[in-house]
Every structure is written in C-alpha cells, then in structure tokens.
Amino acid sequence: MYDCIIVGAGPAGGSAAYHLAKRGRRVLVLEKEAMPRYKPCGGGVSPQVAEWFDFDFSPAISLKTSRLRFTWNLADPVESDLSQLEPIWMVRRDIFDQFLMQQAQRQGAELRASTEATGIEFKGDHWQVNTASGAVAGRYLIAADGVKGSMAKWLGFKDRKRRLAGALEAEAQLSIPDSQIHFEFGMVKNGYIWNFPKADGYSIGIGTFRGGQPQDFKAILSDYAAAFNIDLNNTRQYGHPIGLWDGNQRLHTQNAILAGEAACVVDPMTAEGIRPSIFTGVKAAAAIHQALGGSLDALEQYSEVIAQEWGGEMAWAQRIAGLFYRMPGIGYKVGVKRPGAAERMGEILCGKLRYGEVAGRALKRLSAGLISGAGG
Secondary structure, three states, X not given: OEEEEEEOOOXXXXXXXXXXXXXXXXXXXXXXXOOOXXXXXXXXXXXXHHHHOOOOOHHHOOEEEOEEXXXXXXXXXXXXXXXXXXXXXXXXXXXXXXXXXXXXXXXXXXXXXXXXXXXXXXOOOOEEEEEOOEEEEEEEEEEOOOOOOOHHHHOOOOOOOOEEXXXXXXXXXXXXXXXXXXXXXXXXXXXXEEEXXXXXXXXXXXXXXXXXXXXXXXXXXXXXXXXXXXXXXHOXXXXXXXXXXXXXXXXXXXXXXXXXXXXXXXXXXXXXXHHHHHHHHHHHHHHHHHHHOOOOOHHHHHHHHHXXXXXXXXXXXXXXXXXXXXXXXXXXXXXXXXXXXXXXXXXHHOOOOOHHHHHHHXXXXXXXXXXXXHHO
C-alpha cells in the first residue's frame, strides 16, 4: 500500500514525488513512456522554480539566457536584455523531466516507467490503479498525466473548464545557434511563434490561444524557420494540445487531486506551462502530506490555494491576452514596442513580476489602442 500514487512523470508529477518522498511518504510514480522520453515543449523555465527545491538544477539546463527578441512579420524588432535578473532556463524536457524524477527517486520515490494506467477503482479507503503488469494500491492519487490523459475523466471531472490551444513544434539541431529567445507575433493569428535556443539548436513552435479559423501551421512555421536557415522538412514535427487556464475550478475529489496540465493551469497569454505545473506539484505534495496526517480539508485547501495563488494571476493574463490577440498588430505597437514593455514581459517570465502589478496600465493602453485602431 503506497501513501500516494502519481500518474505521470512530468514536471508536476516529479515535483510532487520529490516533496512527498522527502517528507517520508511512500510514493509510486507511473509513467506510460520509457524514461527519458521526448516531450514537445519550448523548454523555457522560470528560474523562480529553484526557490521550491533544495538541489541544483544546473545538470538539467541546456543554457541560460537573459536576451529576448520580439518581431512582427520578422521585422520591426524589439530587443531586451534582462541581465539584472536571474537568466531564464532553456531545457530539453527529456533531460529535465528525468533529472527531476531522479531527485525524487533519491528521496525514496519509486518509478515504474513504461507502465500505463489502464483504469482506477476506489476501494473504500484507497485507490486501486490497474496496469497491464498488475494492480497497485495507494491511499491517495495525484493525476499528473497531462492534458490528454485519462485520469481526470476516470476521477469524475466531466464538466471541467478545458480550453485547449493547438501547437506544432520542431527541434532543429545546429552547432552554433544564437542565445536569444525569439517571439514572432505577425505571422500567425491569435497566437505567436516561439524560437527557444538550446546549447545544440532550437525548439521552434507555433500556437494559437483564442481559437479562430484553422491555419496551416506547418507552412507558417516553415517560412519562419527559413529565416534561421532551418529547413523544416529535415526536422520532425510534433502537434499537441495545450491546456490553458480558463477560470478557477475544483481540482480535488475523493482522495485525489489534479496537477499540471491535467489541471489546465497553462498561462493563456504566453503558454508558459512548466512553472505552473511544478507549482501545482509542490502544492499537491503538501496537500497529500497534510491529508495523510489527518487533515480533513487538505485537498479542498489545495483547490483554493491554486485558485488564489495562480488563478488570480491567470485571470489578469487572460484579460490581457483577450485584448492583445484580438488585434495583435495594435497590441504589438502599444504592448511590445512601448519603452519598457519588453522588459516587463521578461520579468513576468522570470517570475519577478506579476500580471496583477502591470495589468491595469496594460489593459488601459491596449483598450485605447484598439479603440483608436478601430476608429482609424
């Protein structure tokens, strides 16, 4: 009998496993893929996450950068140097996720990779998780199996707020890439293109966050990649959904909670997902630990903590995104090109500035710009 079974070995599952095992709890992590496994992801990580752990992440970081570059149709650039802040981490998820899981294993967590959960049953005071290699039992469950996982449905979360964004990503291997983070806003509607450097290449991706008419992601991304002398036909592309935050919701049920993208906590403005996933994993571990200690409302408190400490920020992010992506040309002019705006976005990505601290001014400027643009 495990104290907790965690389904999914991504940032949320690994974080929860680490903090539960460190507290002396008996933890099992089930991961359907063999580890390490590739995961399509830009791989940008806020250095803020280091505050939630007591080990050095350096072995899992491909490079660090403080340089951002924004463009509109590959022109009209805005560049920003955030050298006064901790640099943003660029990671490859196969390495990063495995490293985090290894830290959890050193604390005593058990990992069963290549083991897919095929169903769950509540047995009165614990959960039984069925797998092809047999059933396992745990007093509590953490569903950290991503936006496409089955755990949320099996746990009865049928009426969840799930706003899915679409993305297409490719990995390009280059011997000498530049070290800037690139954001391109003019070539795609209702979203942006990202180009995140790694020590040996780029992670290039495209995503839309407001819906709208279908777009030929591959053609757009091919045109963009060509500007960096990358032939997209020589890379593998990976399409995937993104579980954007779309309002606070209940994230707990009988002896179980949702974490990571299964909880739909991705930033609706930037599509940042690793930091919020880790945050939910850390908070999930604390909640399960308290519940195991006899706290009757620990899981309910988890839902409230995520709503208060992350949902409040995401409400502002959603309002800003709603205006920005409605008319991105105007949004770029008043929201990116304005002096200091790029630095503010960098500070948000670094976890040193909250949306709530800039939302009032940003919304006022975007609204004024939209009204002026509509009138013109």
